Each structure stands twice: as C-alpha cells, then as structure tokens.
Amino acid sequence: MSIRVKPFEAILGASVTGLDLSKPLGECEIELLRHALANYGALRFPNQTLVEKDMARFASLFGSLEVNVAATATNKPFPEIMTLSNIVENGVKIGLSDAGQGWHTDMSYSKPIALANMLYGLKVPTRDGKPLGDTQFADMGLAYDTLPTEVQHRIENLSVEHDFNKFWEMMRSRPGSDRPPLTPAQRAKKPPVTHPMVMRHPVSRRKVLYCNPGYAIKVLGLEKNESDELLQYLFDHQLQKRFLYSFQWTALDVLLFDNIRTLHNAIPDYLPHEHRLLKRCQIMADKVFLDLELHQGPG
Ligand SMILES: [Fe+2]
Secondary structure, eight states: OOOEEEEOSSSSOEEEESOOTTSOOOHHHHHHHHHHHHHHSEEEEOSOOOOHHHHHHHHTTSSOBOOOTTOOGGGTTOTTEEEEEOOEETTEEOSBSSTTOSSBOTTTTSSSOEEEEEEEEEEOOEETTEEOOOEEEEEHHHHHHTSOHHHHHHHTTOEEEEOHHHHHHHHHTSTTOOOOOOOHHHHHHSOOEEEESEEEOTTTOOEEEOOOTTTEEEETTSOHHHHHHHHHHHHHHHTOGGGEEEEOOOTTOEEEEETTTEEEEEOOOSOTTSOOEEEEEEEESHHHHHHHHHHHOOO
C-alpha cells in the first residue's frame, strides 16, 4: 500500500493513509511526513492500532520526547507518554482531565521548543452521533502573513517571555479545578524563557507568529502597558475565525500536529460520563534544528 496525503477541505490539515505506524518506517517515509507536517500543520492517521512502545518509537522519529512536569510515576515505563482523560477508575483519575483547555502552544515555556505533538485517540465521546472534544487549531503562518506591514516590521526583532505558570494558574482559577499550585521545585524546573516573536519554521522556512495567550506574558524591552497592549492585539489577531480549524476525533486516530506553525485548544464540551481517552507524546524541535544547522547553517 502506498502513502497517500490528502489535504482537508480546511485552512490546514491532511489525512495520511497507507501507513501502519506500529511498524518501523523508512527514511523516505519519515522525510515525507516531516515535510507534510510542516506544509499542512496537522496530519491525521486514521485507524491505527498502537501500544505505548509504538507511539514512543514513531514520535521519536521526529525529535526527542519530553517528560512533562505534570507526569506522574504511573506513567512508567513510558514517562514520555501522558494520559489525557476524564475517566475515573476506583475513585482515581487515570490521566490529566483538563489538558489543553485554552489557546496555547505546547512547550513555548521551554528553551528547547517543541516541534510537534502526537495524540492518539482511544476513546472519543459522542452525543447524538456527533463526536465531542474537538481539538481546534489556529494557523500562525497565516496570522503572521495577514498582519499589517507596519506591525510585521515592529515585531520582527522583538522577543517574548513565556511562563509555564501562566497557563497552570489560568486552569487553576477555573471552577472545579483540582490542580494544586506548582511546587517551588516544579517552578524552578520551568523558569520563564524568551523566544523571538517571529520565527522562521525550521522545515518550511515560512515566517510564523510565535506568541500565544497561554504562556506569553511580556514583550522584552517594552513598558508593561505597552507590552500588554501589543500582546492583546496579537492574541485578538491570531484567533480570528478565518485562521481556525476544528479537528473532529474518531477513535483510533493518530493526530500529529505542528507546534511551531499552530496554536491549539481542547474543547471540553463533554460530560464526566462521556469518556474521553487520549495518549500524548511531546516531540521536541532538537533534531529538526540540528539537521537544519547541518544542512543550511544556523538562522
Ligand atoms: Fe497542548
């Protein structure tokens, strides 16, 4: 069976068929997927049957895997795989139930940034035949391209501070949240970091707006009110409906999405008895930036 990449009828995304992700892939296939991911922003691989070992192997083809600060000892022997779920078994939650509910870019709070996120949908809640718990995306290539030229010039050399604690506290402030505050040790592991506001995508070389309401807290070199005003302007701009796409899950989908090109948001439109179970791997951008330096030089 040959690989087929079929773009969604949407501003981003494509479906990839003809690949069994439980089997090792060849160099050509990996290269094709790396470019398809950069070109389409999100790739759906339907009807995959994977165990955790397969997930970790496939995800690590694109970069090293992150072990999340919120991961627990129960993730052994694959701490790089997180469980996202609202399921409670014997009074114990089997995973993080409120992950990703709010617009953000994974790992923008980290100095080594993420290239992509791999999600595997094991249980997808439905109601009246319609899937619930969509994952929404916003295209930051389009968001950058459509900024007024004077704004593009203004932000070209600016840097933004990103803080893991911003999103964590936002989630904690929601009614019913049982997230504890981060401990001093957890905060020390995740101090605020800065990144360029405009980044060139390492694979597509396209400029993207690398700034998101989940973690961006400050524009360096600006007074607080000026920084707040610019950030709010960018947050409003980047989340316009014309840049958004909502992915509807089907059980056994693998979704690989680009964390440099897109922001995402998990829609919590399902109830506690409507069970959702996803597994996740976070793929760092280390390999792709290293390859870029080797082949094209830094920059
Ligand atoms: Fe996320």
